[in-house]
Amino acid sequence: MSKHLLEVKNLRIEFPTRKGLLTAIDDVSFHIDEGEVLGVVGESGAGKSLTGAAIIGLLEPPGRVAGGEIVMNGRRIDNLGYEEMRKIRGREIGAIFQDPLTSLNPLYTVGRQLTETIMTHTDMTPTKARERAVELLTEVGIPAPEKRVDQYPHQFSGGMRQRVVIALALCVNPKLVVADEPTTALDVSIQAQIIALLKKLCRDHGTAVMLVTHDMGVIAETADRVAVMYAGRIAEIGPVRQVVKQAKHPYTEGLMGSIPVIGHTDEKLRQIEGSMPRLTNIPTGCAFNPRCPKAFDRCFKERPDPIDVDGTEVACWLYDKEAAHV
Amino acid sequence: MVAFILRRLAQSILVMLVVGLVAFFMFQFLGDPVNQMVGVDTPIAEREALRERLGLNDPLIIRFGKFVVNAAQLEFGLSYQHKSPVTDLLLERLPATIELSMVSAVIAFALALPAGVYTGLYRNRWSSKAMLTLSLVGISVPTFLIGILFIYLFAVVLGWLPSFGRGDVVTLPGGWTTGLLTTSGLKAIILPALTLGLFTLTLIMRLIRAEMLEVLRTDYIKFARARGLTNRAVNFGHALKNTLVPVITVTGLLLGNLIAFAIITESVFQWPGMGRLFLQSIQEVDLPVMSAYLVMISFLFVVLNLVVDILYYVVDPRLRVEGHGGGH
Numbered sequence A: 001m002s003k004h005l006l007e008v009k010n011l012r013i014e015f016p017t018r019k020g021l022l023t024a025i026d027d028v029s030f031h032i033d034e035g036e037v038l039g040v041v042g043e044s045g046a047g048k049s050l051t052g053a054a055i056i057g058l059l060e061p062p063g064r065v066a067g068g069e070i071v072m073n074g075r076r077i078d079n080l081g082y083e084e085m086r087k088i089r090g091r092e093i094g095a096i097f098q099d100p101l102t103s104l105n106p107l108y109t110v111g112r113q114l115t116e117t118i119m120t121h122t123d124m125t126p127t128k129a130r131e132r133a134v135e136l137l138t139e140v141g142i143p144a145p146e147k148r149v150d151q152y153p154h155q156f157s158g159g160m161r162q163r164v165v166i167a168l169a170l171c172v173n174p175k176l177v178v179a180d181e182p183t184t185a186l187d188v189s190i191q192a193q194i195i196a197l198l199k200k201l202c203r204d205h206g207t208a209v210m211l212v213t214h215d216m217g218v219i220a221e222t223a224d225r226v227a228v229m230y231a232g233r234i235a236e237i238g239p240v241r242q243v244v245k246q247a248k249h250p251y252t253e254g255l256m257g258s259i260p261v262i263g264h265t266d267e268k269l270r271q272i273e274g275s276m277p278r279l280t281n282i283p284t285g286c287a288f289n290p291r292c293p294k295a296f297d298r299c300f301k302e303r304p305d306p307i308d309v310d311g312t313e314v315a316c317w318l319y320d321k322e323a324a325h326v
Numbered sequence B: 001m002v003a004f005i006l007r008r009l010a011q012s013i014l015v016m017l018v019v020g021l022v023a024f025f026m027f028q029f030l031g032d033p034v035n036q037m038v039g040v041d042t043p044i045a046e047r048e049a050l051r052e053r054l055g056l057n058d059p060l061i062i063r064f065g066k067f068v069v070n071a072a073q074l075e076f077g078l079s080y081q082h083k084s085p086v087t088d089l090l091l092e093r094l095p096a097t098i099e100l101s102m103v104s105a106v107i108a109f110a111l112a113l114p115a116g117v118y119t120g121l122y123r124n125r126w127s128s129k130a131m132l133t134l135s136l137v138g139i140s141v142p143t144f145l146i147g148i149l150f151i152y153l154f155a156v157v158l159g160w161l162p163s164f165g166r167g168d169v170v171t172l173p174g175g176w177t178t179g180l181l182t183t184s185g186l187k188a189i190i191l192p193a194l195t196l197g198l199f200t201l202t203l204i205m206r207l208i209r210a211e212m213l214e215v216l217r218t219d220y221i222k223f224a225r226a227r228g229l230t231n232r233a234v235n236f237g238h239a240l241k242n243t244l245v246p247v248i249t250v251t252g253l254l255l256g257n258l259i260a261f262a263i264i265t266e267s268v269f270q271w272p273g274m275g276r277l278f279l280q281s282i283q284e285v286d287l288p289v290m291s292a293y294l295v296m297i298s299f300l301f302v303v304l305n306l307v308v309d310i311l312y313y314v315v316d317p318r319l320r321v322e323g324h325g326g327g328h
Ligand SMILES: Nc1ncnc2c1ncn2[C@@H]1O[C@H](COP(=O)(O)OP(=O)(O)OP(=O)(O)O)[C@@H](O)[C@H]1O
Pocket: A015, A022, A024, A042, A043, A044, A045, A046, A047, A048, A049, A050, A051, A061, A062, A063, A279
């Protein structure tokens, strides 16, 4: 088996609450290879952001990794101390958050925020770091970077700010970037540009991306593989073509059905009926069973684990060949 | 920047004029100055002559004009009680009050800043909770009570520090008297400064803590952590600086309060400052002293406000640059 860049094994995230332990992420496993883009989709509350936060080691207490492992470059990182993990953040794993308008400190120039990050992770002199900052701004497509480098975030538009955020996340060439809905807060007209930029930069630098998004179009265009999350677990994970074109899990089928088809604009957007269960009352058996059109006996008794079907892993009893014989 | 300062300056002058009006009317309608100046047996004619000479028969607007012009030249007339120029009386006591207020401000801020940051960063530690509980004492117990407790403990029981007065003072060139250069002066200022500063200390500490908690939740702090910046850079470089923007405003106003609240502390510790003079002038209905004190304190408030606004401007770039780009 080849070494993966990132390996998440049986990850489990819990929140102690007054009503007892809440398991928000349950037995999630996946990997990302070097330079690969893994798209992560799923309804709101499925656990996409939590998984990302766990990878960069910034789960907010009281949330905590209660089980499993996260291995980066062959090194286990989920049990590192704050200071050790800090050195990995930014340096090996970059992060981009949803809202560019609030991701930058309003009191410092973008140049200062860039040089600060660069100098935290390298031995560059302030002069060198500044040159690098201007280079980076050029690279992310900011016009007149020499002038812009000394400006404050409020002097940039939303799209420009997200470009700065991307420059910040990539400024010391991390091997992996966790991008949590990097364009959701932006104007629709500039979303595509930002995604294209991110895709290009990561391809040029060989950076792998964990791209969380609600936009299946973006996934189809950008991702190499896709993970579909549902109620804190992975429902299906596989190459983008297979998952998008031949969805196997009934939940994925439903998700794909909810993409508007061009030419059928008058047709109502097909939504999956019902809503995702709360973490406090996930049904026994398959968590999707109340909404699944194909549910059968077994789905209400046992919980399905991911099964390999033609290179795609699917957590659904429909694909359990052995049992099918019984 | 210049336009901004000019605008603020114009506002300040307006505020001072309003205060002047209040002081003026107090002067006019609370008692008759002539009665205060002459004996009971002075004939009516002589009183009238005095009125005329003092300009008390002029129309109100002219008298107010004169009052403003005089006030601008620090001219507030003679004190009824002391029979000497009010300005001299106040200026003589100004150093004592300013020194007391400034020393308590420095003590308050120097302690509030680390305490506020600490309790904000480590809000779940028992030491933070203890500090917060203790700070409630500073907010809820009245100043004079704290002063009396301090006197009882440190002056009466322990005998470490004097319970009243300013100690030995040294006169600097320019006429400023200071107690900060003698041992007895330094000893004497400790208790009153602590008493006066306690309220401010606890208030600023709680404010910094609250702001710190708020800022630590923001996206840019999360993003700063995600970039792998050191804890120090995140907490002090990014979080604290953002915390200071609102703290500056309140601190400026609290400095004004320190000077105004000095009245109580000064009377508890028999501190020879303006506040005590003011209390005495109230007892004696010494109107010139009262109105001059009012004008002077307001002037200090206005100046502090101006300084705060300018500081605000310096710290926050969003105010500095005429907004373009962004559009939000
Ligand atoms: N502090 C917390 N305490 C309890 N539960 C939490 C806490 N934070 C998150 N959760 C739960 O964890 C689950 C996953 O949240 P997460 O933010 O990862 O969802 P998401 O997939 O990113 O959704 P979205 O698309 O809305 O961003 C949610 O159901 C949420 O209720």
